[in-house]
Amino acid sequence: MSHVETADMTSEAPRYATAGDYVQLMKPRIMMLVVFTGLAGLVSAVGVTGVSINPLMAAIATLAIALGSGAAGAINMWYDADIDAIMKRTSTRPIPSGAVPREEAIALGLVMSGVSVLLMWLASNAVAAALLAISIAYYGWFYTMLLKRRTPQNIVIGGAAGAFPPVIGWAVVTGSAPLDAWLLFAIIFFWTPPHFWALSLLAHGEYKKANVPMLPVTHGAGTTRNQILVYTLLLAPLALAPVLTGLGGVIYAAAAAVLGLVFVKLAVDVWRSDAGAVPVQTEGAKAAKRLFAFSILYLFLLFAALIVEHGFGAYFVMPGL
Ligand code: HEM
Numbered sequence: 001m002s003h004v005e006t007a008d009m010t011s012e013a014p015r016y017a018t019a020g021d022y023v024q025l026m027k028p029r030i031m032m033l034v035v036f037t038g039l040a041g042l043v044s045a046v047g048v049t050g051v052s053i054n055p056l057m058a059a060i061a062t063l064a065i066a067l068g069s070g071a072a073g074a075i076n077m078w079y080d081a082d083i084d085a086i087m088k089r090t091s092t093r094p095i096p097s098g099a100v101p102r103e104e105a106i107a108l109g110l111v112m113s114g115v116s117v118l119l120m121w122l123a124s125n126a127v128a129a130a131l132l133a134i135s136i137a138y139y140g141w142f143y144t145m146l147l148k149r150r151t152p153q154n155i156v157i158g159g160a161a162g163a164f165p166p167v168i169g170w171a172v173v174t175g176s177a178p179l180d181a182w183l184l185f186a187i188i189f190f191w192t193p194p195h196f197w198a199l200s201l202l203a204h205g206e207y208k209k210a211n212v213p214m215l216p217v218t219h220g221a222g223t224t225r226n227q228i229l230v231y232t233l234l235l236a237p238l239a240l241a242p243v244l245t246g247l248g249g250v251i252y253a254a255a256a257a258v259l260g261l262v263f264v265k266l267a268v269d270v271w272r273s274d275a276g277a278v279p280v281q282t283e284g285a286k287a288a289k290r291l292f293a294f295s296i297l298y299l300f301l302l303f304a305a306l307i308v309e310h311g312f313g314a315y316f317v318m319p320g321l
């Protein structure tokens with residue numbers, strides 16, 4: 001019998017679902033950053049190549065990325081309902097709280113996956129649609145079903161799922177994925193471990209309870225702090241690579257340099273601290289929280305710099321003009 005059919009995954013009695021429950025099912029806050037990085041890829045492609053794109057098509061393609069991200073989130077919630085019910089942070093999610101039946105979540109996830117890929121194909125091209133389908137499968141199936149419960153490298157390998165959006169955005173414009181697009185992919189790929197492991201240092205007790213082999217559970221807090229620092233030290237210079245290819249100009253270069261220095265400083269603070277070693281509020285726990293919060297701001301501002309630089313809107317062709 002599969003994992004899916006065994007456990008009772010609701011921690012509370014069923015209750016009526018609200019619209020908010022369906023929104024939560026799609027992991028909306030993560031969706032926002034996914035869409036933003038996708039949009040940055042799209043705008044950068046327009047700026048770098050000079051290829052113009054119909055704004056309506058750009059809007060539909062962006063909507064398709066949002067739908068795809070939401071679909072993958074719903075599939076993840078469907079599969080992970082058993083462990084989400086065990087962990088405090090996730091126990092109030094729509095499935096463990098009894099608001100949304102699991103069958104409904106998977107049905108919604110699958111239908112939305114299909115709609116998003118089709119929409120992407122119609123609005124742009126087969127390459128962008130294929131990349132979107134790959135990223136949904138990568139997060140919904142490869143990370144969630146194969147990696148998450150098996151290996152402490154789950155989020156390193158699985159993190160690639162969240163790195164696809166700028167490549168998708170780029171492909172929407174050009175129908176291809178050149179080096180510049182993969183540089184943006186690499187930035188998110190190296191950003192994911194410090195982003196997640198900072199939080200996992202605070203939540204390792206929960207992951208242990210749910211039997212999820214996150215790095216602090218399997219290798220301890222010290223190794224996790226070391227790994228956070230290693231990935232951050234790789235990320236900071238890597239984020240400057242777009243300046244060498246011409247993708248990033250002065251604004252981007254300044255943003256990448258300053259944000260990189262702050263990220264490294266906060267990662268060093270965590271590295272030198274006792275974060276994760278002591279299960280109570282300590283200076284180390286505060287440092288890990290600061291790093292986690294900054295990681296989100298980092299990615300947002302870095303990609304915002306690209307959008308600003310490539311003059312959001314300046315190259316768009318208005319329909320009929
Ligand atoms: C394997 C990769 C990733 C893992 C394991 C991961 C894990 C997490 C976790 C556990 C949280 C905390 C949520 C909470 O406090 O309830 C979080 C928050 C967040 N993550 Fe990630 N994340 C990953 C990749 C990404 C990516 C690719 C993005 C977007 C580009 C992203 C954006 C965010 C945002 C915006 C938040 C804050 C909003 C929130 O708390 O829901 N994450 N992430």
Ligand SMILES: CC(C)=CCC/C(C)=C/CC/C(C)=C/COP(=O)(O)OP(=O)(O)O
Nearest residue numbers: 030034068069072076135136139161162165
């Ligand atoms: C364009 C497109 C389809 C993008 C989808 C990619 C996507 C949403 C990636 C995010 C990865 C992510 C948030 C993992 C969370 O881990 P988790 O699920 O283990 O976290 P949890 O413990 O909060 O459930």
